[in-house]
Amino acid sequence: MYGIPEFRLPKVIVQEEIDNLRKLGVKIETNMVIGKILTLDELHDMGFEAIFIGTGAGLPSFMKIPGENLNGVYSSNEFLTRINLMKAYKFPDWDTPIKVGKRVAVVGGGNVAMDAARSAKRLGAEEVYIVYRRSEAELPARLEEVHHAKEEGIIFKLLTAPVEVLGNEQGWVNGLACVEMELGEPDSSGRRRPIEKKDSRFELPMDTVIVAIGTSPNPLIKMTTPGLETQKWGGIVVDESTMATSKSGVYAGGDAVTGAATVILAMGAGKTAAEAIDTYLTSGTNPVSPEDEACVLGSNKEEY
Numbered sequence: 001m002y003g004i005p006e007f008r009l010p011k012v013i014v015q016e017e018i019d020n021l022r023k024l025g026v027k028i029e030t031n032m033v034i035g036k037i038l039t040l041d042e043l044h045d046m047g048f049e050a051i052f053i054g055t056g057a058g059l060p061s062f063m064k065i066p067g068e069n070l071n072g073v074y075s076s077n078e079f080l081t082r083i084n085l086m087k088a089y090k091f092p093d094w095d096t097p098i099k100v101g102k103r104v105a106v107v108g109g110g111n112v113a114m115d116a117a118r119s120a121k122r123l124g125a126e127e128v129y130i131v132y133r134r135s136e137a138e139l140p141a142r143l144e145e146v147h148h149a150k151e152e153g154i155i156f157k158l159l160t161a162p163v164e165v166l167g168n169e170q171g172w173v174n175g176l177a178c179v180e181m182e183l184g185e186p187d188s189s190g191r192r193r194p195i196e197k198k199d200s201r202f203e204l205p206m207d208t209v210i211v212a213i214g215t216s217p218n219p220l221i222k223m224t225t226p227g228l229e230t231q232k233w234g235g236i237v238v239d240e241s242t243m244a245t246s247k248s249g250v251y252a253g254g255d256a257v258t259g260a261a262t263v264i265l266a267m268g269a270g271k272t273a274a275e276a277i278d279t280y281l282t283s284g285t286n287p288v289s290p291e292d293e294a295c296v297l298g299s300n301k302e303e304y
Contacts, residue, residue: 002085003077003112004263005119011084035220040228040250050249050277053236054270057215057255063107067165068211072099072173076108076116076212083119101207102126105176107162108212109134112260114145116210117154128154129204133161133181133194159183161194163201165209176206215260225250235259242276243269251277 001014022028032038034055043051060075062068074082079098082088086096104120106113109132120128130149132139135158139146150156159181166175180200183192217234229237229246236245236252243251253269255261 002081003115005080005084005115007118007122008115009263033220035224040221040225040247044249050251050281052243052270052273052277053221053245053250053252053256054254054266055218055221055256056266057217057235057260059216059218059234060211061214061216062211063162063213065162065164067167067173070165070167070173071171072101072167072207073165073209073211076106076112076210077215079116079210080112080119083123089123098123099208100125103204103206104128104208104210105131105157105162105204105206106210106212107131108214109139109141110212110214110260111141111145111262112215113210113212114141114149114154116212117149118152120208120210121152121154125208129157130154131157131160131162131176131178133159134191135159135183138183138191157204159194161196162209166203166206173206173209176204176209178202178204215255217256217259221256233259241272243273244276244280249280 001011018028034040034043038046040051040053058077060077062075067073082096082098087094088096088098091097100120100123102125104117104125104127106117106120106129109130113130113132117128117130136146136156157178160178161181162176162178164177165173166177168174178201180197180202181194182197184195185193187193217230217236219234222228222230222234222236225247227247228250231237236257238245238252238257243253243257245252251273253273254266257269258265
């Protein structure tokens with residue numbers, strides 16, 4: 001509802017799914033911050049025998065370069081949430097403003113970067129750039145998303161890495177300083193490592209910079225749930241055949257496990273977990289014992 005743009009997943013379809021859940025008897029409690037209002041252990045104490053964690057990966061990553069705190073710099077999460085959930089595209093009829101300007105740079109090459117770029121175009125930006133430090137062959141976005149972005153006039157500035165966000169005296173973005181890159185040997189992700197070319201710095205005039213270089217799970221549940229095994233980057237460790245976590249009766253799936261991925265993968269994880277939870281509730285055991293099946297590690301696939 002708040003992340004994927006209307007042109008990719010119409011809200012009416014999402015609402016129909018939510019309505020169907022309610023018709024099935026599912027009770028939906030909003031404004032419940034798990035880890036603050038209630039912990040997982042407290043949910044167990046309240047009588048919930050099984051819990052599924054599907055909290056996603058909403059903690060944005062930043063480049064850690066000078067000028068990233070200037071006005072006009074957004075994380076892709078904030079940018080898309082303002083548009084989708086807070087109806088910024090209807091400002092001033094709705095309260096949430098959003099600044100786009102004439103020239104927008106989206107840093108990153110994943111599906112979320114494509115969503116942000118295409119959304120910026122729809123909000124009236126004249127020139128929208130995808131700034132990505134590798135070549136097109138390494139873009140993590142789906143091919144059809146790249147194709148749609150090109151069809152809509154998005155400019156791909158490849159083998160380009162930002163080194164500084166430039167601003168005016170009032171603290172607003174007015175440019176993006178970048179360097180040219182070339183590809184070296186493959187790194188741990190299997191993609192060729194980008195290497196900076198010497199003396200290749202150049203500047204692009206910009207009104208807005210959107211950072212879409214990946215996200216990680218919010219650490220709140222990890223910090224408030226003793227016995228829940230997680231990756232160093234925050235993803236929850238699960239058994240891939242059941243989605244069971246290291247904590248009895250607790251299951252997890254989607255971006256909270258894999259890092260930023262797709263709705264399709266999250267739906268698949270939910271169905272796998274639902275079947276395992278049903279078996280657990282009726283028999284008291286998981287279909288596959290964690291001792292017999294190795295835990296799968298989330299990919300945390302970077303989008304930069």
